[in-house]
Amino acid sequence: MDLSIAALLAQDGITNGAIYALLALALVLVFTVTRVVWIPAGEFVAWGTLTLAGLQTGAAPGTLKVLVGMAVIAGLMEAWGCLRRGQTGRLPRRLAAWTGVPVAVAALVWWLAPMQLPLPVQVLLTLVTMTTLGPLLYRVAYQPLAEASVLVLLIVSVALHFTLVGLGLWFFGAEGSRTPAFSSTSFTIQGVNISVQSLLVVASSLALIGALALFFGRTLYGKALRATAVNRAGARLVGISPDFAGALTFALAALLCGFSGVLIGPITTVYYDSGFLVGLKGFVGAIIGGLSSYPIAAAGALLVGLIESFSSFWASAFKEVIVFTLIIPVLLWRSLTTTHHEEDE
Amino acid sequence: MKWLGSRAAFAIFVVVLAVVPQVAPAFWVTLGNYIGLYSIVALGLVLLTGVAGQTSFGQAAFVGLGAYTTAYLTTKYGTSPWLALVVGMVITAAVALFLGFITLRMKGHYLPLATIAWGISLFYVFGNLEMLGGHTGMSGIPALSFAGFELKSENRYYYLIWAITLASLWATNNLLDSRPGRAIRALKGRLEMAEAFGVDAARLKIVVFVYAALLACISGWLYAHLQRFVNPTPFFITQGIEYLFMAVVGGAGSVWGAVLGATVITLLKQVLQDVLPWMFGRSGNFELIVFGILMILLLQFARDGLWPWIERIIPRRTPPPVPPAEPLPARDPAARAGPLLEVRKARKQFGGLVAVNDLSFDIRPGEILGLIGPNGAGKSTTFSLISGAAALTSGDIRFRGESIGGAPPYEIARRGIGRTFQHVKLIPQMTVLDNVALGAYLRGRSGIVRAALALDGAEEARTRSEAARAIARVGLADHTFDAAGSLPLGKQRIVEIARALAADPMLLLLDEPAAGLRFLEKQELAALLRSLKADGMTVLLVEHDMDFVMGLTDRLVVMDFGEKLAEGQPADIQKNAAVLEAYLGSVV
Numbered sequence: 057m058d059l060s061i062a063a064l065l066a067q068d069g070i071t072n073g074a075i076y077a078l079l080a081l082a083l084v085l086v087f088t089v090t091r092v093v094w095i096p097a098g099e100f101v102a103w104g105t106l107t108l109a110g111l112q113t114g115a116a117p118g119t120l121k122v123l124v125g126m127a128v129i130a131g132l133m134e135a136w137g138c139l140r141r142g143q144t145g146r147l148p149r150r151l152a153a154w155t156g157v158p159v160a161v162a163a164l165v166w167w168l169a170p171m172q173l174p175l176p177v178q179v180l181l182t183l184v185t186m187t188t189l190g191p192l193l194y195r196v197a198y199q200p201l202a203e204a205s206v207l208v209l210l211i212v213s214v215a216l217h218f219t220l221v222g223l224g225l226w227f228f229g230a231e232g233s234r235t236p237a238f239s240s241t242s243f244t245i246q247g248v249n250i251s252v253q254s255l256l257v258v259a260s261s262l263a264l265i266g267a268l269a270l271f272f273g274r275t276l277y278g279k280a281l282r283a284t285a286v287n288r289a290g291a292r293l294v295g296i297s298p299d300f301a302g303a304l305t306f307a308l309a310a311l312l313c314g315f316s317g318v319l320i321g322p323i324t325t326v327y328y329d330s331g332f333l334v335g336l337k338g339f340v341g342a343i344i345g346g347l348s349s350y351p352i353a354a355a356g357a358l359l360v361g362l363i364e365s366f367s368s369f370w371a372s373a374f375k376e377v378i379v380f381t382l383i384i385p386v387l388l389w390r391s392l393t394t395t396h397h398e399e400d401e
Numbered sequence: 402m403k404w405l406g407s408r409a410a411f412a413i414f415v416v417v418l419a420v421v422p423q424v425a426p427a428f429w430v431t432l433g434n435y436i437g438l439y440s441i442v443a444l445g446l447v448l449l450t451g452v453a454g455q456t457s458f459g460q461a462a463f464v465g466l467g468a469y470t471t472a473y474l475t476t477k478y479g480t481s482p483w484l485a486l487v488v489g490m491v492i493t494a495a496v497a498l499f500l501g502f503i504t505l506r507m508k509g510h511y512l513p514l515a516t517i518a519w520g521i522s523l524f525y526v527f528g529n530l531e532m533l534g535g536h537t538g539m540s541g542i543p544a545l546s547f548a549g550f551e552l553k554s555e556n557r558y559y560y561l562i563w564a565i566t567l568a569s570l571w572a573t574n575n576l577l578d579s580r581p582g583r584a585i586r587a588l589k590g591r592l593e594m595a596e597a598f599g600v601d602a603a604r605l606k607i608v609v610f611v612y613a614a615l616l617a618c619i620s621g622w623l624y625a626h627l628q629r630f631v632n633p634t635p636f637f638i639t640q641g642i643e644y645l646f647m648a649v650v651g652g653a654g655s656v657w658g659a660v661l662g663a664t665v666i667t668l669l670k671q672v673l674q675d676v677l678p679w680m681f682g683r684s685g686n687f688e689l690i691v692f693g694i695l696m697i698l699l700l701q702f703a704r705d706g707l708w709p710w711i712e713r714i715i716p717r718r719t720p721p722p723v724p725p726a727e728p729l730p731a732r733d734p735a736a737r738a739g740p741l742l743e744v745r746k747a748r749k750q751f752g753g754l755v756a757v758n759d760l761s762f763d764i765r766p767g768e769i770l771g772l773i774g775p776n777g778a779g780k781s782t783t784f785s786l787i788s789g790a791a792a793l794t795s796g797d798i799r800f801r802g803e804s805i806g807g808a809p810p811y812e813i814a815r816r817g818i819g820r821t822f823q824h825v826k827l828i829p830q831m832t833v834l835d836n837v838a839l840g841a842y843l844r845g846r847s848g849i850v851r852a853a854l855a856l857d858g859a860e861e862a863r864t865r866s867e868a869a870r871a872i873a874r875v876g877l878a879d880h881t882f883d884a885a886g887s888l889p890l891g892k893q894r895i896v897e898i899a900r901a902l903a904a905d906p907m908l909l910l911l912d913e914p915a916a917g918l919r920f921l922e923k924q925e926l927a928a929l930l931r932s933l934k935a936d937g938m939t940v941l942l943v944e945h946d947m948d949f950v951m952g953l954t955d956r957l958v959v960m961d962f963g964e965k966l967a968e969g970q971p972a973d974i975q976k977n978a979a980v981l982e983a984y985l986g987s988v989v
Contacts, residue, residue: 093510095517200701205590206510207456211649212700214458214642219693225685336517343514373529380518387503387515 063248065365071254071323073361074261075316079338080345080357081265082312087347088285089305091206092198095213097313098335099220104186104317105326106224109233111178116169118227119185120162126192127162131155133196154195161188175236183314190310191303198306199299217332224328232330235321257319264315265354268308281305337364337379344386356386410715418563422556430555432667434627437562439663441569441620443647444656445613448573450645451653453609454589455509458641459500459516462523463614465636466493467621469527472539472631477532482545486622490615497614501607512610520638527633538632545626558627565623566660569616572853573656576612579852579861583839585609586828594826597788597810598904599843608849617644646696652706654830661708666692720882723834726866729844732817732905737801741766741908741939742787742818746796747806749782749963756782758963759796764908769930769940771950771971774960775983780943781823783960784912787941788820789813800908815843819906821897823913829886833877833896836885838868840903871899875929891922895929902933909933909940915949927953947984951975959983 079097086094103119110117134150165181173181197216201208242251272278284291284301292298320326320334337360344356360379367378422430442460450456470489474480480488500519504511528536545552545561552558576582584605587595592602625631643666651662673688681687699706740763749757757779764770774780785791787798789810797806805813814820819840827836841864847857872881875895880888885896894914901909911930915923923946930940930953944950950957951971959967959974961983967974974980 093514197697204700204704205454206508207450207454207513208700208704210456210510210513211645212697214645215693215696215700217693218642218689219697222685222687222690222693226681226687226690230685333521336521339514340518343511347510374525376525377522377529380522383515383518384503387507387511390511391503391506 060248061369065369066362067248067250067254069362069365070358071257071361072320072364073358074258075319075323076334076338076341076357076360077354078261078264078312078316078319079335080341080353081268081350082309083338083342084345084347084350084353085281085312086305086309087342089281090194090198090202090302091209093206093210093213093347094309095210095335095339096193096217096220096331097309097338098331098333099217099224100186100190100310100313100331101317101320101334102224102326102328102331103189103220103228104182104314105235105321106228106233106317106328107185107314108178108182108235108318108321109326110228111165111169111181112172112235114170114172116166117185118224119189120166121227122223123158123162123185123189123192126189126196127155127158130158130192130195133200154192158188158192161185175238179318182318183311186314186317187307187311190306190308193310194302194306195299199302202298202302221329221332224331228328230328232325232327233321234325235318237322253322257323260315260319264312268312271308277304333376337361340379340383343383346390415567419560422559427555430559432671434555434559434562436660436663436667437559437566438620438624438627439644439647439667440566440660441623442617442644443651443659443663444566444569444573445616446645446648447651447653447656447659448576448585449609449613450648451655451658452577452589453585453606455505455606455610456513456645457516457610457613458513458638458645459520459523460613460617460644461636461638461641462516462520463493463497463617464621464624464640465523465527465631465633466496467618468625468631468636469533469539469621471622471625472542473533475543476539476541482543482622482626483547486619489618489622493614493618494611497611498607501610505606505610506603516641517638520636520641524633524637527636534632536633538630540630542625542629542631544629552626555627558623562623562627565619569619570656570660575855576849576853577656579857580838580842580845580847580864581605581608581849581852583828583831583835584842586831586835587839591826591828593790594822595839597790597814597820598840598900599811599814601811612849643692646692649696650699650706652708654705655708655712657711658706658708661711662706665707669695723865723869723881724862725869726862728870729841729860729863729867729905732907739802740764741801742941743799744783744787744796745799747783747786747793747798748795749779749786749791750794755963757786760960760963760965762958762965762968764939764941766939767934767937768955769934769942769953771954771957772941772943772960773945773947773950773957774966777962778960778983779963780960781912782963784910784941784943787813788818788910814904817905817907818910819901819904819908820910821894821901821912821914823916825890825893825897827885827893827896827900830884832882833872833885833888833899834865834868834881836896837871837899837903838864840871840900841867841905843904868899868903871902872896874902875899876925889922891918891925894918895926898929907939909938911940911942913943913945915944915946923949 079101082097083094086092107117107119131151131154134154135147138144138147138150161184165185168181197212198209201212237253238256239252242249272282280296281301281304284296284298288298338357340360341357342353345353360382363382364375364379367375371378421433442464446460467489470492471482471485474485474488475482500515504515527533533539552561584595584600587600588602588606595602647662647666648659650665652658670688673691677687678684742764744760744762746759746761747757748759760783772780772783782791786793789808793806797804799805800816800818805816845860845864847860851857869881872878875898877892877895877899880892885893888896914926918926927949934940942950942954954971956969957971957974958965959980966983967977967980
């Protein structure tokens with residue numbers, strides 16, 4: 057390996073690592089606020105790519121059907137909940153939020169899809185679609201079990217992963233898709249070829265992370281989520297609804313994952329079931345951060361990207377093995393530094 | 402009663418099982434073989450997930466380890482399959498030990514995440530190693546034979562598979578109903594309690610994980626010799642997740658849930674794979690959608706799975722009274738001069754906050770000492786220091802003249818200090834008898850292997866008899882076989898005392914035993930404590946309730962702001978000006 061190859065691999069690694077970092081942040085966010093180990097994050101990445109790929113061809117993406125279906129189920133669940141508690145007065149607002157908004161989003165995207173609008177608009181439509189799907193997923197699958205143990209929530213996650221992979225096959229088909237690069241130009245610095253696409257990926261990841269930091273540091277909703285992550289019961293006592301916190305968290309996480317999907321689309325061909333491995337690489341990063349630290353999780357994800365890139369050069373067949381084995385020294389270290397073993401909630 | 406449900410139901414099950422290959426078409430036998438193989442794996446998960454509260458998505462990889470080890474050794478070296486099984490189990494145990502060691506000391510979600518990574522990694526290793534045939538796999542695995550009798554047909558395998566399945570069910574059921582079994586059942590949400598009775602929880606979790614992995618390995622070994630061919634696909638994480646679904650669908654609380662879950666998922670998959678592609682108009686793994694939704698609905702509406710519904714229709718025998726047996730080895734009650742427990746300048750600081758400030762007092766043999774004080778006085782922290790739940794910052798605590806300051810709860814329990822919990826910590830689904838028997842954990846020595854093979858009968862009989870005696874002692878004999886969680890709070894607190902007594906303690910630590918009790922329940926509790934004292938028991942009572950303490954204790958230690966405010970007879974304490982001020986505020 058000479059320097060130019062190393063530089064190329066590093067560039068690849070950093071690009072992928074930046075995408076995994078977004079995922080790792082989403083996973084840490086979801087876990088700290090809701091205690092959900094969000095395995096299906098990867099499906100949101102794949103669906104992000106496949107939705108954008110669908111819009112590229114001018115067809116309404118299958119995601120919209122899932123969106124409408126989930127909106128109907130969420131509406132029914134809300135209606136049942138309101139009727140059972142005798143709070144019929146609240147029903148119209150709830151239905152508007154849980155069914156009306158998602159259906160309106162789906163209708164809008166469905167109407168705009170055949171127009172083949174410019175790429176940035178399509179990206180925006182993709183992100184809106186994915187972000188709307190997140191809270192619906194929380195409402196339908198997790199919220200009824202919000203007080204259950206981490207273990208039960210984890211099994212729900214895995215079940216959801218199965219369901220979403222199956223739905224993905226149904227709505228997107230078995231063929232893989234790639235989305236066009238945002239830019240095909242590149243330039244050379246000191247003999248090292250740098251693609252503008254890579255720079256765009258890294259820059260937009262950084263921008264999103266910055267926006268997230270502002271959201272958590274400066275806005276009331278962001279602070280509410282941080283409070284919930286620190287102490288759920290306490291946050292509830294000062295008026296932060298856990299249901300609302302969960303829905304908001306999943307909206308943000310879905311946005312992050314959908315965006316990862318948009319970024320990864322030009323790099324690799326994405327199939328309906330590609331998300332799982334991508335999501336797990338985000339998890340490796342998140343585990344390095346102990347599922348609690350954002351900066352360490354992001355740095356860990358970057359490391360995952362680099363290791364993956366270099367191991368694909370040296371031992372391409374074993375690249376997945378090497379990436380997933382990375383968590384062993386991390387776990388070993390954490391285990392040895394844990395003085396007493398911890399009891400589960 | 403070792404078997405759940407009635408023996409008749411079990412006999413019918415075995416007869417049906419035995420007849421199937423004789424009358425049913427070959428396809429049913431194939432299905433039956435797979436159900437048996439899956440049941441063995443799911444059984445391990447029932448123990449791990451349903452009972453011990455841990456989980457693994459990597460069981461398919463352990464199945465693969467068993468299958469690939471025997472495939473490699475028998476085809477490349479002509480090793481005997483039976484030897485290959487042993488080698489496979491050794492490798493599996495080593496991997497499981499390592500994975501367990503690095504994850505099980507931490508919170509519960511690290512093990513499942515590690516098993517996902519492990520499951521995926523092993524799949525790619527199988528698929529990429531030339532010597533293991535890569536993605537195409539290995540064929541030509543010999544059929545099993547013993548003593549010249551070769552298993553040539555699926556029918557013959559059927560009997561072997563189900564014999565092993567039933568044997569695993571038998572062993573696991575024995576295990577659950579034993580000394581280590583009671584401790585395993587305490588792992589789910591009752592760690593602190595289990596450790597207070599001498600259970601090494603971290604080690605036990607690893608042992609359970611290894612047990613589950615070994616069952617998976619055996620299933621894989623059988624699979625390889627049944628198929629005579631292995632490739633990586635059936636050992637991928639997807640299958641690992643399906644194993645977990647089987648355990649959850651069947652009911653992760655009962656060994657029979659494993660068989661039920663394996664049956665339901667296998668048959669459902671068969672039906673769905675026929676029906677769904679036809680419905681969707683193309684082929685694909687559409688059963689995943691149904692499985693996923695089914696799981697989510699089950700977890701939302703019937704978290705205990707399907708087995709409890711079947712269990713309801715199986716008649717239950719009322720258990721016979723526990724036969725008396727020789728008592729377990731008891732502590733030498735040799736009297737010694739001086740106090741039983743000496744607290745010497747005990748100090749506990751949390752950062753800048755001094756919760757217990759150089760506190761000293763004694764407990765004399767045979768007395769009931771009350772430790773009282775207003776909220777936040779440091780009573781509970783003092784209790785934790787004595788019981789070993791919290792570490793001393795400085796100072797010392799001596800029990801029978803020997804220092805126990807800084808000893809772990811396990812060691813303190815072993816020396817003869819029994820305790821109850823402020824928030825009742827019983828295992829709700831377990832009978833009162835089993836809950837109390839857990840108290841005698843340190844007085845027995847049977848381990849996993851003895852328990853699984855039912856070689857622990859004599860000790861188990863003595864333990865049960867000991868537990869029954871403790872239950873009778875506290876007056877709950879009528880509730881011996883009730884689920885502990887079904888009793889009212891007052892009785893649950895009494896069960897906690899019986900459990901502490903089963904450990905044969907010399908000193909009983911009671912943490913606010915009267916909290917939340919009604920008047921009559923308090924009177925019953927006081928009567929019980931008096932009668933224990935009459936039998937020579939020493940009691941430390943941490944309490945809030947003044948009326949309760951005043952009539953019952955011999956002496957009181959009053960704490961305020963982490964310091965000892967007063968010490969003396971209840972009547973004197975009632976008149977003590979400093980105590981009155983602390984409790985009622987100054988009368989200026």
